[in-house]
Amino acid sequence: MNDYNSVDEDDELLTAYLDGELNDQERRAVQHRLADDAKLRQRLAELQRAWDLLDELPDTPVNQEFTKSTLELVVQRVEKDVKQVSVTRDGIRLGWLRGMPLIVVLCGAGLFAGVAGGSVWRWNNNRSKLPTWMSSQTSRD
Amino acid sequence: MVKQAVQALAERQRIALTLSKFEGLSYQEIADTMGMSVKAVKSLLSRARVNLKLLLQPYMDIGAPPTAVELDDDEAEQGESE
Numbered sequence: 001m002n003d004y005n006s007v008d009e010d011d012e013l014l015t016a017y018l019d020g021e022l023n024d025q026e027r028r029a030v031q032h033r034l035a036d037d038a039k040l041r042q043r044l045a046e047l048q049r050a051w052d053l054l055d056e057l058p059d060t061p062v063n064q065e066f067t068k069s070t071l072e073l074v075v076q077r078v079e080k081d082v083k084q085v086s087v088t089r090d091g092i093r094l095g096w097l098r099g100m101p102l103i104v105v106l107c108g109a110g111l112f113a114g115v116a117g118g119s120v121w122r123w124n125n126n127r128s129k130l131p132t133w134m135s136s137q138t139s140r141d
Numbered sequence: 142m143v144k145q146a147v148q149a150l151a152e153r154q155r156i157a158l159t160l161s162k163f164e165g166l167s168y169q170e171i172a173d174t175m176g177m178s179v180k181a182v183k184s185l186l187s188r189a190r191v192n193l194k195l196l197l198q199p200y201m202d203i204g205a206p207p208t209a210v211e212l213d214d215d216e217a218e219q220g221e222s223e
Contacts, residue, residue: 012187019161019186021168049201053143055161065190 015141018051146196154189161186 016022017030034041147155160166172182
C-alpha cells in the first residue's frame with residue numbers, strides 16, 4: 001500500500017475537508033455527500049477522532065535533574081562573576097595603595113623644587129636691589 | 142499511546158502532521174517548508190491521518206495500546222516532491 005495511486009481519494013478529500021483546505025464548492029460537495037452517506041460520516045468521525053487524540057499528547061516534561069543542574073550552573077557562574085568583581089575592586093584598591101610611596105616622593109620632590117626655586121628667585125631679586133659695588137662684589141664671589 | 146502512534150509514522154508524515162496540527166501551517170506553507178507540492182502534502186497528511194486512525198483504533202475502541210499495523214509510507218510523496 002505504499003503506491004502513490006493507492007491513496008484513497010475520499011480519505012484525501014475528508015482530510016482536506018477537516019483541515020479546512022477545500023474551497024467553498026468542494027466543501028459544499030463534501031457536505032452533501034456526508035449528509036447522504038453514513039459510512040462516509042463514520043470515516044470522517046474516525047479520522048477526526050484520531051486527530052483529536054493528538055491533543056492528549058503531554059507537553060514534554062522538563063527533567064528535574066536537568067533543571068537542578070542548570071540552576072546550579074547558573075548559581076556557580078553568578079558566584080564566580082561576583083568573586084571576580086570583588087577581586088578586581090580589591091586589586092584597584094591595593095594598586096592605589098602600592099602607588100602611595102611614589103606619590104609621596106613626587107609630592108616631596110615637587111615641594112623641594114618649589115622651595116628651592118623660590119629661594120633662587122628671591123636671591124636673584126634681592127641681589128638686584130643691592131648697591132652696585134656690593135652687587136659686583138657678590139658676582140665676583 | 143498517542144505518542145507511540147505518532148512515532149510509528151513515517152518521518153515525513155510525522156513532520157507534516159506536526160506542521161499542520163501543532164504549528165497550524167496551511168498545506169501551501171507545509172509544501173514550502175518541506176519542498177513539496179501542495180498535492181503531495183495533501184496526500185501525505187491523508188496518509189498520516191489514516192495511519193494514525195489505524196494505529197489508534199484499538200485504543201479508541203477498547204483503550205488497548207496501539208498494535209503493530211502495516212502503515213502506508215511516504216515513498217510516493219518523496220518522488221512527488223523531486
